[in-house]
Amino acid sequence: MDIKNFIVNYHYVEDPRPDFSGIWPCSISEFERQIKFLSGNFSIVPAVDVYRASQENSRGNYCAITFDDGLKDQYQNAVPILKKYNATATFFIITDTLNGFLPSAHQIHFLLSKVPAEKLIDSFNDFQNQYQIPKDQRVNPKKRLFEDILIANFKETMMSAPQDLTEPFLGHCFKNFSLDPEKFGRGTFMNEPDILSLKDAGFSIGSHAHRHYLEENVNQKYFRSEVQDSKKILRRLLGEDPTTFSYPHGRYNNEVVGLLGEEGFKHAFITEPRSLRAGDSPYLIPRLDTNDIRKIIF
Numbered sequence: 137m138d139i140k141n142f143i144v145n146y147h148y149v150e151d152p153r154p155d156f157s158g159i160w161p162c163s164i165s166e167f168e169r170q171i172k173f174l175s176g177n178f179s180i181v182p183a184v185d186v187y188r189a190s191q192e193n194s195r196g197n198y199c200a201i202t203f204d205d206g207l208k209d210q211y212q213n214a215v216p217i218l219k220k221y222n223a224t225a226t227f228f229i230i231t232d233t234l235n236g237f238l239p240s241a242h243q244i245h246f247l248l249s250k251v252p253a254e255k256l257i258d259s260f261n262d263f264q265n266q267y268q269i270p271k272d273q274r275v276n277p278k279k280r281l282f283e284d285i286l287i288a289n290f291k292e293t294m295m296s297a298p299q300d301l302t303e304p305f306l307g308h309c310f311k312n313f314s315l316d317p318e319k320f321g322r323g324t325f326m327n328e329p330d331i332l333s334l335k336d337a338g339f340s341i342g343s344h345a346h347r348h349y350l351e352e353n354v355n356q357k358y359f360r361s362e363v364q365d366s367k368k369i370l371r372r373l374l375g376e377d378p379t380t381f382s383y384p385h386g387r388y389n390n391e392v393v394g395l396l397g398e399e400g401f402k403h404a405f406i407t408e409p410r411s412l413r414a415g416d417s418p419y420l421i422p423r424l425d426t427n428d429i430r431k432i433i434f
Contacts, residue, residue, distance in 0.1 A: 142186070142411040143186055145382075145424070147159075148207060149207075150164065150209040158246065168220075170426065170430070174199055178199040179198050181199075182200060183405065190416065191416070201223060201225040202382065202405065204228050204386075205325070205344060211334070215334070224340070226340040226342055227341055228380070229331060230346070230384075233324075240299075240303065241384075244290070247306070250315055254286050257286060257289065259305075259309060266297075267293055271286060274289060275289045280292065294306075340380065341374060342378050343381045344382045345366055346361075346362045346363075359395060363395065366378070367400070380403045381404040382405045386408075393417075397419070406420055406421065407423055410422050
């Protein structure tokens with residue numbers, strides 16, 4: 137893999153723990169190992185500067201670091217390491233989490249930490265007839281290859297099925313298995329002082345939409361409201377409009393891409409494990425993730 141001019145994206149940065157087994161975090165020691173490697177072999181610059189370098193065919197070896205979701209563990213565990221290595225980064229915030237909202241993706245993480253994936257699949261298959269989750273083959277053979285087939289299939293189906301089906305089902309699961317999503321949500325995400333502290337320290341803040349719904353599955357009107365609601369909150373908090381956007385789950389559809397420019401965004405980021413190339417759209421900037429970097433430095 138050509139790793140000149142690339143961007144790495146992270147989500148959870150914490151040590152694995154038995155009470156939260158439904159995620160695959162980058163451990164704190166692994167995160168430091170990766171940042172040490174990146175800072176020693178590349179110039180770590182803001183993500184928009186990596187894009188610019190790729191379009192200008194710069195001779196330098198540049199990389200950037202981004203974080204999706206605005207998780208508290210990023211602030212507590214990743215930021216001190218970034219500062220230690222004098223590395224900058226961009227943090228993409230799900231803005232409704234500042235109001236106590238728990239996105240469906242994180243509801244799924246919580247459920248998978250408490251209930252076996254096979255049991256959740258059986259529950260979903262019994263709950264409705266429209267989507268039946270298989271157990272013997274991947275529903276998306278190109279995604280979630282680092283996860284076992286049951287977990288991958290459950291997550292992919294929860295993402296691809298309509299919200300008016302998945303949201304009632306997730307509520308049904310919390311009630312059926314006697315779980316409290318609000319208890320999980322408390323302390324999971326950064327608060328306003330955390331985000332302001334990041335800005336004051338020189339880190340960049342971008343939008344990860346308002347409620348983190350998969351943009352592949354929403355229409356233009358809804359997507360615009362997601363973007364506008366997110367902009368409004370970040371403008372109030374930061375004193376300026378965000379100009380960078382990370383698509384929820386790193387995915388998009390062509391209908392919504394053009395709306396970002398209309399709303400004042402200059403760059404948007406997807407998930408695709410490759411370096412940037414001349415000619416890449418500023419609204420479809422690829423990013424590797426922690427597992428890709430782990431393979432490179434082994």
